[in-house]
Amino acid sequence: MGKYYAIYRLNLMKHLFAAAIILCLLSSCARVMNERLTTVTIRTTKPSKIVVNKDTLSTRKNKVSIKTPRSAEPLTVVAISDNSSRTVTIPAKNSFAWYYNIVTNFGIGMLIDKNAPQRYTYPNIYIDPLDVMNDFYICGPTGHYGEFLLHLSLPHANQFVFKPDGEKLQSNGGFLGLSVGLDYYHTYSQFINLSASAVTDFVVPVPAPYDRFGGSYKTMSSMFVSLSNNHKIERFSFGYGLFYGQNKWRVNYLRDSSQTIDHSITKKHNVLGLVGTTYYQFGPSFNLGLIYRPSFIRFGTLQRFRYEHLISLDLAWKIKL
Missing domain, CATH: 2.40.160.20 (Porin)
Known part of the structure; x- marks a missing residue:
């Protein structure tokens, strides 16, 4: 009886391990790691009002962070300061989680995430409301002094x-x-x-x-x-x-x-x-x-x-x- 139980236990472990490998290969990193909303930090050269998705937010210390749905579509941002206004369009980009499928499942998850909104994110940007070129600059998040x-x-x-x-x-x-x-x-x-x-x-x-x-x-x-x-x-x-x-x-x-x-x-x-x-x-x-x-x-x-x-x-x- 003990011999058959040992064989049964070994076979069960093999099947569980095989199932875990299959689930890992068929998993989607973007869907697991990314929330439906992403955070975009917008910095300006002076106090401004930022309009995104019909929401208006005021900068604090020339910075504001917004949550916006992930999408393949570009994100339109309007920066208003004094009597000037700037409208910029931020293109979506592939998130790190989408590329990380290469590491975890040899890229199979990329196919699963191909049309998923969680595949995308938006860069943090810097806007000068007085810049007549209507352009923006990509910038990374800074530190949190005292936090x-x-x-x-x-x-x-x-x-x-x-x-x-x-x-x-x-x-x-x-x-x-x-x-x-x-x-x-x-x-x-x-x-x-x-x-x-x-x-x-x-x-x-x-x-x-x-x-x-x-x-x-x-x-x-x-x-x-x-x-x-x-x-x-x-x-x-x-x-x-x-x-x-x-x-x-x-x-x-x-x-x-x-x-x-x-x-x-x-x-x-x-x-x-x-x-x-x-x-x-x-x-x-x-x-x-x-x-x-x-x-x-x-x-x-x-x-x-x-x-x-x-x-x-x-x-x-x-x-x-």
Whole structure:
């Protein structure tokens, strides 16, 4: 009875994994990641009234943010200041989520999103109401001086290099992670970030079951807290700071022809190192970035000074509190 149950369980896991892969391939990033409305930030050279979709809003500190439905059609904006008026037409553009289908499902989601309004977005713009050329300039969002932003991110792809005691240099790559933190803008163009993160080297990019039979396999993971100062230049940001965390290496030995772990060896140690980040902001809150965390000082190991690193491709959302 136990043998048949084990076979049934393995077959069930295979079918669930296959279903998860199919759902992932047939998913639509734009429909999942993008809301029906998008936010457009409009800046002007002087106090103005902005008319969009028959709604009239006044700028505050020469800036106003509006929510408008996503569409393939251009967006008409009227800027009124004193006795002058400017009308500009903003063309729609493909959103980052539409292009991200290439990463998650080899572009299949692009076909699903082809005629979906969520495929599109509009750029943030800068308007001079006195400019007789009736033109506008594309600009990225600036910082939020004195404000806090919630930082939620998924370190989606990770590459590890560790040196456990008594082992050769270990290197591996994989997926999945979670990071939660806060950004505080202490100037208009700089902010401090404090984050707590956990990352793994899961073999597939989605949390789905998979089979292993016999032999052994290794896993690597890391948990850490980081503090960094960051500079914001329009849509780009880059930061530098320190982190303290724990690196973990584990090898699991399986019973022959079974997924059951017979025994395992785990080695872990704490590390202190540097953190460097770079991000590009694609929308009001979504950022795509690369994080490099080299460490040089280790605690609880035979070799105190040793280079290790963790590199992550990070999908981040920054939400104003």
